Amino acid sequence: MITRTLLRAFDGKTSLVVAILITIAIAVPASNLYLPVGHPLRVPNHFVPLLGKYLTYAMLALALDLVWGYCGILSLGHGAFFALGGYAMGMYLMRQIGDRGVYANPILPDFMVFLNYQELPWFWYGFDMFWFAAIMVVLVPGLLAFVFGWFAFRSRVTGVYLSIITQAMTYALLLAFFRNDMGFGGNNGLTDFKDILGAPLQAGSTRAALFAASAIALALSFIVCSAIVRSKLGKVLVAVRDAESRTRFLGYRVDNYKLFAFTASAVIAGIAGALYVPQVGIINPGEFAPANSIEIVIWTAVGGRGTLVGPIVGAVLVNAGKSWFTGVFPEFWLFALGGLFVAVTLFLPKGIVGALAQGWTALKARRVSARAEDGSDAAPEPSPAE
Amino acid sequence: MDQNHPPLLYLDGVSVSFDGFKAINNLSLIVQHGELQAIIGPNGAGKTTMMDIITGKTRPDEGEVFFAGDVDLTRLDEAAIAELGIGRKFQKPTVFESHTVWDNLELALKKPRDVFSAWFYHPSEEDVGRLEDILATIRLTERREELAANLSHGQKQWLEIGMLLAQDPKLLLVDEPVAGMTDAETVETAKLLREIAKSRSVVVVEHDMSFIRDLAARVTVLAEGSVLAQGSLDHVSADPRVIESYLGR
Numbered sequence: 001m002i003t004r005t006l007l008r009a010f011d012g013k014t015s016l017v018v019a020i021l022i023t024i025a026i027a028v029p030a031s032n033l034y035l036p037v038g039h040p041l042r043v044p045n046h047f048v049p050l051l052g053k054y055l056t057y058a059m060l061a062l063a064l065d066l067v068w069g070y071c072g073i074l075s076l077g078h079g080a081f082f083a084l085g086g087y088a089m090g091m092y093l094m095r096q097i098g099d100r101g102v103y104a105n106p107i108l109p110d111f112m113v114f115l116n117y118q119e120l121p122w123f124w125y126g127f128d129m130f131w132f133a134a135i136m137v138v139l140v141p142g143l144l145a146f147v148f149g150w151f152a153f154r155s156r157v158t159g160v161y162l163s164i165i166t167q168a169m170t171y172a173l174l175l176a177f178f179r180n181d182m183g184f185g186g187n188n189g190l191t192d193f194k195d196i197l198g199a200p201l202q203a204g205s206t207r208a209a210l211f212a213a214s215a216i217a218l219a220l221s222f223i224v225c226s227a228i229v230r231s232k233l234g235k236v237l238v239a240v241r242d243a244e245s246r247t248r249f250l251g252y253r254v255d256n257y258k259l260f261a262f263t264a265s266a267v268i269a270g271i272a273g274a275l276y277v278p279q280v281g282i283i284n285p286g287e288f289a290p291a292n293s294i295e296i297v298i299w300t301a302v303g304g305r306g307t308l309v310g311p312i313v314g315a316v317l318v319n320a321g322k323s324w325f326t327g328v329f330p331e332f333w334l335f336a337l338g339g340l341f342v343a344v345t346l347f348l349p350k351g352i353v354g355a356l357a358q359g360w361t362a363l364k365a366r367r368v369s370a371r372a373e374d375g376s377d378a379a380p381e382p383s384p385a386e
Numbered sequence: 387m388d389q390n391h392p393p394l395l396y397l398d399g400v401s402v403s404f405d406g407f408k409a410i411n412n413l414s415l416i417v418q419h420g421e422l423q424a425i426i427g428p429n430g431a432g433k434t435t436m437m438d439i440i441t442g443k444t445r446p447d448e449g450e451v452f453f454a455g456d457v458d459l460t461r462l463d464e465a466a467i468a469e470l471g472i473g474r475k476f477q478k479p480t481v482f483e484s485h486t487v488w489d490n491l492e493l494a495l496k497k498p499r500d501v502f503s504a505w506f507y508h509p510s511e512e513d514v515g516r517l518e519d520i521l522a523t524i525r526l527t528e529r530r531e532e533l534a535a536n537l538s539h540g541q542k543q544w545l546e547i548g549m550l551l552a553q554d555p556k557l558l559l560v561d562e563p564v565a566g567m568t569d570a571e572t573v574e575t576a577k578l579l580r581e582i583a584k585s586r587s588v589v590v591v592e593h594d595m596s597f598i599r600d601l602a603a604r605v606t607v608l609a610e611g612s613v614l615a616q617g618s619l620d621h622v623s624a625d626p627r628v629i630e631s632y633l634g635r
Contacts (some may be wrong), residue, residue, distance in 0.1 A: 005506050233505040235489055239482045246480045249441060250553065251468030251499045260501045 009227035017309060018219045025215035029208030045204060049279040050323065052211040054316045056279070059218045059272035061299045061311035063265040066225050068297070069305035070234060071261045072241030074159075076293050077166030078269055080173050081141035083287035085270030087177075088140055090190035090283040091124060092133035093201075097194050110192070111185045121183040130197055137274040138267050145266030146259065153255035153262075158244070167290050174288035189284025196278050207279070214275045218312070221268045225308055228264070237261055298341045304351025313353055392455035394419050394557055394587050400439060400449030401611075409435040410446070411611035417557065422583035424598045424619075425591045427608035428632050433591045434477065436608070437559050441474050442467040454556070469499060473555035477562045479542035483535035487526050487545060490534050491517050494549035517552065523578070524548035540571040547578065558588045564597050576600035595619075607632065 010018075028043050028051060035042035043051070060082050067073040099106040103113040107120055126132040148169060152162055180186035199206040228234050239247045240254050248254050277283045286292075295318075303314020318340070325333045348355045395417040402410045410432045417423055427433055438444035439451060442464045451459040459467055468474075482490050495513060497503065509517075521527045524544040529537065534545060543563055550558050560579065564572040576597055579588055583603075592598055598605060598619055605622050607614040609631045615622045622628050 002506060004508055228505065231505050232492065232507040233501060235485060235493055236504055238484060239493055242482055242484055243480050245443075245464075246476070246482070247493075248464040249468055249474050250494055250549070251465050253465045253499065256501055257504075 005231055006223070006227055008230050009223050011230070013309070014223065014226045017222055017312075021215050021219040021222070025212040025219070028215075029212050033204060033208055045207075048204075048207045048211050052207070052214045052279045053276060054319050055211070055214040055218050056272040056276040057296075057299065057319055058312040058315040059214075059221050059275075060269050060296055061303065061315040062218070062221055062225060062308065063268035063272065064296050065300050065305050065308065065311040066228065066265045066268070067258075067261050068300060069307070069311070070229055070241065071237040071258060072244075073258060073262060074163045074297070075166045075262070075265075076163045076290065076297065077168075077170035078265070078296050079290075079293035080170035080288055081145060081266040081269035082273035082276070083170075083173070083177075083283065083285075084141045084144065085137045085273030086277040086283040086287060087184060087190070087273075088127075088133055088136040088270070089274035089277045090193075091127040091136075091184075092130060093193040093196060093278060094190050095124070095128040096196065097192065100194055101192070109185070109190070111188065112183070115180055117183075123183065134274075137270050141266040141270030141273075142263050145263045149259045149262040153258045156255075167293065170288050170293055171290055174285050174290075177285035177288060185284070187285065189282060189286075190277075191282040191284075193278065193281060201278055201281065210275065210279050214279070217271055217275055221271070222308060222312075224264075224268075228261075229308065233257070233260075295337070298337060298344075300351075302340060302344050302348075302351055304353035304355070304357075307351070307353045307357065310351045310353035314351060317352075392452070393417060394421075394454060395440065395589075396450070396452040397436075397440075398450045400436075400446045400451060402435060402439065402444060402446045408611055410439065413449070413608075413612050415606065415613065417587050417589055420583070420585075420587055422580065422588045422601060422603040423590070424601055424603040424605045425589060425608060426593065426595075426598065426605060426632070427614075430610075431608040432611040433608055434561060435611075437474060437561060437591070440467075440559060441472060465499070468553070468555075471554070471556035472559065473550040473553045473557070474559045475543075475546045475550055475561055475563060477565065479539065479546050481534040481537075481542050481545050481549070484533065486531050486533055487521070487537070488517065488530045490545055491520055491548055491552045494552040496552065496554040520548045520551050523551065523581075525574075540567045543567065543575070544578075547575075547582075551582065556586055558582065558586060560588060560590045562592055563590065564592065564594055572597050573600060595623075 031041055032043045032048050064078045067075055094109040101110040103110050105113050177184050193201050195201055236252055236257055244254055299315040299318045300311045302318055304310025325336055393416045397415040400410055400413045425433055439446050442462055453459050564575050605619050606616045607622050607628050615625045615628050
């Protein structure tokens with residue numbers, strides 16, 4: 001039954017996207033590692049983690065699209081799940097430093113020594129083991145989303161009110177993580193990482209492996225999301241988005257469906273965050289900033305919400321634009337981003353991918369009607385209903 | 387009430403008020419198994435509120451609402467009541483516009499409603515056959531792959547009735563099914579509802595008198611939140627109080 005559901009996820013489009021992502025996962029690292037420096041097809045060293053970062057952003061946008069595009073829940077706090085996954089990974093990377101820190105304490109990370117901690121806080125236990133950190137990457141964002149969603153969806157908080165409380169959630173976490181006595185490095189966050197699973201983070205091969213892992217994680221998330229939206233579960237989610245109370249009167253427990261989508265989405269966002277941190281080398285409370293979460297919404301809207309390819313395209317394009325723009329006109333980036341959002345809302349309400357799909361359908365329809373006019377393969381008139 | 391053969395739906399002394407306005411006032415109503423009942427009444431008589439109470443959208447301030455003898459509907463939510471076998475068609479046709487006709491029916495089809503059953507659901511041949519039968523009944527076979535948004539008003543009404551059939555409820559609550567339909571469509575709809583009422587109970591709220599005549603149903607007249615008169619259409623339309631409160635205007 002589960003295999004059949006997974007197989008259904010693989011229609012032509014999904015297989016194509018997955019094939020492209022796997023090709024990227026192999027080609028980019030291979031070109032960086034095996035082509036000689038100066039070769040025109042070689043991906044430069046600094047580009048590998050940059051592209052890897054885009055892929056984790058794409059995963060984050062895909063996660064948001066599952067709840068926003070398909071279930072109509074506009075979360076303005078998805079950055080929080082991303083950051084929590086990132087912190088779980090960051091804690092593992094901190095413990096991997098061991099006695100190579102400035103203060104050479106074998107157990108305590110530098111910031112704890114600096115802040116006069118005598119022993120490791122209980123919630124840092126276990127993070128010296130990768131498997132434990134990996135479980136926390138999934139569990140912490142998932143659990144937060146589950147508890148948050150449980151209360152919000154049961155009390156039937158919807159629409160703009162839900163958006164506001166998700167925003168409040170990420171803001172509260174921002175303030176909490178800023179505090180030094182929370183034990184997460186306060187303002188500076190977690191950084192100065194040395195290695196992951198014994199491999200040095202600065203090494204080209206490690207960066208290539210992290211890039212490949214990001215591309216594969218994105219491909220797997222794409223398959224899972226596709227398996228969700230192409231099933232009856234996905235149809236119920238769209239039904240909830242379009243006519244929530246009608247869905248209730250059909251006997252569906254709308255809160256459970258929303259809770260499922262919200263939690264699944266938070267887990268994907270958490271994994272994306274965990275892959276992001278080793279590639280950028282730092283995680284700090286700034287990741288919880290409400291503005292970050294709003295940016296995710298913009299990527300998704302630009303690419304096309306309610307399509308699975310859209311958020312990936314949107315996240316990569318907008319961030320590539322941001323990298324270029326902040327290099328050339330750093331002070332104008334936010335204006336450009338705002339302008340882009342307004343322009344997309346006005347002229348491409350379905351985003352880039354949505355508009356392309358619409359154009360394609362229109363073109364096909366025109367071809368069909370043109371052929372029908374030629375009379376070559378006119379469909380027989382449907383007999384009128386009796 | 388006869389304890390051995392309780393009616394399908396039993397409302398007794400139900401009242402509900404919104405901001406001091408009594409929308410339903412000491413309403414008592416019985417729907418028997420396999421009965422087709424029409425409910426008429428002027429605007430604001432409490433017809434839609436009554437449906438809201440039966441389907442769990444509104445909680446009554448006082449009174450009893452029992453389904454199939456001993457199920458207390460006032461303690462259940464919308465989803466639980468729908469699962470019990472009470473289907474509802476809204477006044478304004480509400481179908482899922484971005485789904486195809488077929489998907490609308492598939493969503494309504496009586497199947498386990500939990501998240502994981504839905505995720506791993508694959509329609510069996512029996513399910514497909516059942517949906518095809520319903521499509522034929524509601525005369526939408528030709529348009530099964532069409533988005534529901536592209537249907538005409540009357541076709542949306544029929545699709546919604548088809549969704550009710552797919553739910554396979556014991557009781558159907560149908561709110562103004564022929565509003566905005568052509569005369570021919572109205573006649574067809576009456577035929578369709580009579581057909582449906584052969585195997586289950588149907589309650590129809592409607593304004594259109596000729597439609598109610600076509601239905602040949604027992605008529606209940608509501609006014610100001612309670613029952614004014616009951617009986618055949620000829621009987622109630624001869625009632626002077628009914629004429630004064632409703633027909634005469």
